[in-house]
Amino acid sequence: MPPKIPTIPQSSDWKRVLETGMQFTELRRSQARAIVSDLVAQGQVARDQMGAAVDEVLDMSRRRSEDLRKVVQHEVQRQLGSLGLATKSDLSALERRLTRANREAKKTGPAKKSSSGKKSASKSASKAG
Numbered sequence: 001m002p003p004k005i006p007t008i009p010q011s012s013d014w015k016r017v018l019e020t021g022m023q024f025t026e027l028r029r030s031q032a033r034a035i036v037s038d039l040v041a042q043g044q045v046a047r048d049q050m051g052a053a054v055d056e057v058l059d060m061s062r063r064r065s066e067d068l069r070k071v072v073q074h075e076v077q078r079q080l081g082s083l084g085l086a087t088k089s090d091l092s093a094l095e096r097r098l099t100r101a102n103r104e105a106k107k108t109g110p111a112k113k114s115s116s117g118k119k120s121a122s123k124s125a126s127k128a129g
Contacts, residue, residue, distance in 0.1 A: 033054050
């Protein structure tokens with residue numbers, strides 16, 4: 001039987017966040033222009049304000065996309081944390097500890113190794129001769 005793969009719980013809040021995010025993904029300029037054109041046709045935006053309105057819609061879209069990305073990233077990190085998986089920062093801290101330990105070992109280690117290496121080399125030479 002294959003191992004069970006953990007999944008992200010599908011709470012109604014989580015589904016609502018994803019659905020909202022899908023509605024407000026980053027727009028292309030042409031899409032923003034179409035939205036603003038509809039607002040101009042409805043009389044809610046003046047024609048001479050169209051360029052500024054397009055920029056505002058694009059800016060709002062980017063902010064919402066970034067907010068959604070942060071929410072999803074936070075939730076993914078929370079879920080991975082609950083699984084007990086190592087994070088990038090955990091691995092970086094481990095690499096720093098190993099590097100530091102290797103440096104300390106090199107400071108104290110070579111003196112012991114070279115003296116034992118010389119002894120074994122001289123023993124080999126005396127046995128050979």
